Amino acid sequence: MRAALCGLLAALLALPVAAEADERLADLVERVAPSVVNLHTSGLRQSRSYWDSFFGGPRRWESLGSGFVVDEQRGLIVTNQHVIGSATEILVMDHEGQVFEAQLVGADEGIDLAVLQVQGLSLPAVELGASQQIRVGEDVFAVGNPYGHGHSVTRGILSARARSLGRDEFDLFLQTDAAINPGSSGGPLFDAEGRVIGVNTAIDARGESIGFAMPVELVRAAMALLVAGEAVVPGWPGLRLEEERRGLLRVAAVYPDGPAERAGVKIGDVLQDVDGKPCRGRSGWSEAFGGAFPGDRRVLGLLRGSRQINAALELQSRDRWARSRVGSPVAVEALRVRVQRVAPDVADSLLIEGGLEVVVVGRGSFFRRGDIIIDVNGRPINNAGDLAVAADMALRKRWLAAIVIRDGSKARIVQRW
Template sequence: MMKQWISAVFLTCTMSVSMFVMPAQAKDLPDFTELAEKQGPTVVNISITSVVHGGGGMGFPGMPNDENLQELLRRFGIPGMPGLPGQEGGQDYKTQSLGSGFIISSDGYILTNAHVVSEADEVLVKLSDKREFKAKIIGADKRTDVALIKIEATGLPKVVVGDPTTLKVGEWVAAIGSPFGLENTMTAGIVSAKGRALPQENYVPFIQTDVAINPGNSGGPLFNLRGEVVGVNSQIYSKSGGSMGLSFSIPIDVAIDISNQLKATGRISRGWLGIGIQEVTKDLADSFGLKQTSGALIAGVEKNSPADKGGLEVGDIILKFDGKPIVTSGDLPRVVASIKPGKVVPVEIVRKGASKTLQLGVGEMPNEQAEAPASSKEPSKPEANKIGLTLRELTPQQKKKLNGKNGLLVVESVGAAAQAGIRRGDVILGLNNNESQSVDLFNKQINAVAAGKTVAVLVLRGENTLYVPIKVSK
């Protein structure tokens, strides 16, 4: 009897604890219902129609001629379908794609992604109350993937703009958009990282989240729990085409700055220096005698650029720009681009181990960068040096292409140099901040380096210059 009583008490206590814990856990979870109710009307569905020339229809009577169907056929490897993009001949036809956006002013200005409305012949905006409007593209900036469009309406609900700099990793966020055309869909997750730099995306410090973002979500808002928009959903990493928990959003302060410029002038003005930069790796830091790996290493300076006129040199390491710390090389383009052209700013650098501060005037980024000199690949057969480079001096014509600068052509690369990535046709411009004036001088400098030490070789390849760290073998 006693045993049965103890069991009953244990069972009762267990049930009581369970009933106590479960509501506490539920209470700690965020409630998105109010956010969805209040902010849902600020989000719009965007339908884009584009005319493709030289198509011919899908070839299937009654089938819709849209982008999703074409992508499906491509994935299943169905070849030769008339009317698929990229095929020549036939008649013009229309394609449709979907995206999202959100209202930033009650008189009809809407933010979305540049890639959503690029190449659009017609943009149709659908509100949450089912009203539809044709939209005008005010402007789009491909570098940040931000676009501003306008519909003729008044009294519209608009978002409240938040501060993305106060976001914390692990904080709850939510997205509202039209994945696969399913309007006003909400998904939620957390901030996974901040200030992400993505390949070929130098001007946006992306917010990374694990919020489910799918095709059709592009251009939609990312909200914090206070109902403030903190980002514009832009990209996903996916091998399947669907969400894999790696989503990237443009910080709203970046997007608003771009939209203000587009609204005022229809174009974007960015600060520009005219330099090529790379990361300061541990090997490069060792070769320069530095203790830290922070900063942006200058690997090239364009002649007559703001950087050239301001006194920046190849081999300088920028630690602060206009008072803002440059922790990684990816920080510099964003900081420079945000500065108004014409402004003179302080630049803290390290040059050959010594700290300096320069006053530099920021230029305006041109639409197209000037073409850099290309390397020659004429053959020669000198002997390989200590790190495996077979070099020869440039001809007068080749030096002319380098604006009179000295350089050494890589005829062959083996051993340590080849393992480091230097290859035939590269031009060696310098070694550890020293200009490469001749093959003999370069080889003497290499021979003077103790075995096991790392040297930094400045290489010109095509249009780009970069420092390559090479460990001198024993």
């Protein structure tokens, strides 16, 4: 009886605290809601079949999403690129139902971010916070436009940080159990003080209450580049790692004249830490490099045999490295081949402009000597750098589809690891 009374008393004492927390959240929502907008985008989808030309041609598509004001004076709004897509019309609706037409300032598919501008917009800007200062387990809340129903609020906690979604670029996300439904993409994730700590970007459809947001630090850097009209390019370390037991990361490839090779990294080195912070598994790698840009510096703590060494490297653009490798044949270890540029007369006879000829085939390779590789996973192959980059990305996805010219005819090679 006494235990029951104590439990009841504890529950009654907790009620004012819960009520106070709810009231505080309501005050925060009232303050930040005017900065969050609903997006309605539309465009024309090009005909894909012969018969479409007889039945109306291109078809109109529509999409819903969310966004938030980041610059009140210039009327700048941030959202996800996948919300905008190839839209020819972008409409912005504020919390009072007023509709404005927006113009696209800049967008990047790799990072999945877009910046819009609305002339004459007089909505307050959000306050950008710092996701790195939020501890796992702290309260967060999201505001968005789920299924087009208008402003909606969901609450939860920061479930985890440095999550990887297996993307090729900018693979660094916060995880939350605050509901993020279709239509809420591009909306803000707030901390308990009403500051934006991320852009709600994706959900895991395999389970409930598993949402992912792009960290505000990454958003801030990419937004500045897009507004300036510059490309958003990820920083590349010039190496490939393989994950072994217990999250151990071992260097499996070092790309010629890349950042890692210049820093003295060797194949077989074991990665122990990055900038003094232990690095284990995909999540550790994503945390260290998922939000990096060219010019950023990292110090790798490596174990080579029994020796502890440090390698200081400056990240660069992977595409710029690939362009610098034009005309430089290279052994692509991941594919067990060595390639060289196609002779001009051969290229002319085959009516191709790029491509690489396989001149040496290693044991276990699925290419043949004499194959001319012209495409890997949808990426045109014009030089050895292109092939090395494409092979690296294919290994990370554990899937490769290559188009080659074999015995004068095109062939498709598919390989899974």
